[in-house]
Amino acid sequence: MLLIPCPYCGERAENEFSYGGEAHKPRPEVPEEISDATWADYVFLQKNTKGTYYERWIHSHGCRRWFNLVRDTLTHEIHGAYRMGEAPPKVDEKTYV
């Protein structure tokens, strides 16, 4: 069970939240001008990192606000949460084989 630090409400159990996947993935600006490959990249392709991952969460059963989280996807260590539009905290990024 993850204890997730919502930037608005503080630490809450993981089942109060829903997952939004990879963060910092901006939607293409002019959709009608980009190639199918660029669309595929935006819609489907994932970094899916084993290690430090920047990801979106929403506090569905709480304040219902979106925010970002930095988490290690192997150890589940949470490095910090930050509001949308804020810069992520500096962390020692790790990846594993």
Added chain:
Amino acid sequence: MKARYSIFSLARNALSSHENWPQAWRSPEPKKEYDVVIVGGGGHGLVTAYYLAKEHGITNVAVIEKGWLGGGNTGRNTTIVRSNYMWDESAALYEHSLKLWENMTKELNFNVMFSQRGVLNLAHTLNEVRITKRRIHANRLNGIDSEWVEPEQVKEWVPIIDLRGNGRYPVLGGSLQRRGGTARHDAVAWGYARAADALGVDIIQQCAVEGFDIEDGRVTGVRTSKGAIKAKKVGVVVAGHAGVLANMAGFKLPINSRPLQALVSEPVKPCVHCVVMAGAVHAYISQSDKGELVIGAGTDAYNSYAQWGSNPVTEDTLAAICELYPLFRRMRMMRQWGGVVDTCPDASPIISTTPVKGLYFNCGWGTGGFKATPGSGHIFADTVANDRPHPIAEPFSLERFKTGFLIDEHAAAGVAH
């Protein structure tokens, strides 16, 4: 030639207290160079190596496994085998596989305990009834055995079930595939390892692939924890770690890695005679030959490479099991574990060439690839050997995420296995 397992070899070895059985496969040091390197010693990787040697005459092959054979999802799954998927593309793939299951024990001279005890998929809501019936019709058009069963028939198959589902999720019927069932997962890995080894394949365990050598867009080898190994072609079959390997090769996949968990109970007398799957409430159950209930749950809600499942998921699954089978309320669970599954947006696998020449990926099986083990390896070997997708593999290429030709099997797969 390997000594065959038979009643006679069993008797002969009994005379020497079973101390002189030959090893089932060698554990060689890696050679400098192979024609084909298969990364990942799960079922799919081992079958691929077996068919490369058996059907394509490519015997200078290594299977490179980070941990131990079958220690990934192959040895962690709930072993449900069936082929009743919805679309023609999937029907061809899973039915090809089911046919190979039916002859596997004989072909490998290794008892994989394939038991065609029947698989029931319950429908708990009106929508589920409709999509289930539609799928049954699609299955039958594809020549796959599949039938609708009414609640009373469900009760005949599973006398201990409470059809009221505690009122909230009553059993409204279901689909039945009589040819479906379960198998012994380790035996599948071991049987194919032994058969591949007999054909000359080197199986190298405790050796992680840490990178690829790529020259002018073509793969020339792998870098491993035991040093560099040259290879003309590389097939990657690493399930939940597909994204990690794709990153090493410089591209991304449409895959999220999630833990999927399962549990087994203390052993009891026979009480569940077929496999019963309930997609709406995420609870799957069968009974092992030892008498343990084998229970499968849903995936965790977020990406993770931790090989355990999160507690809320365990709780939800066991709650559903207790409501469907009130008898099990006092049953104790003995073990719980997880495997990292490679979930794909359309719940269908990827069997494909990649942006790197000579590098092939077979992944995206997510929560349901055990059933596909023999067929997947068979068509992947053909794809690698001939450097083009096998006709059954063609629709499952990476290209489909650009063309939009997705093969949406969420209703047939769900988190169902």
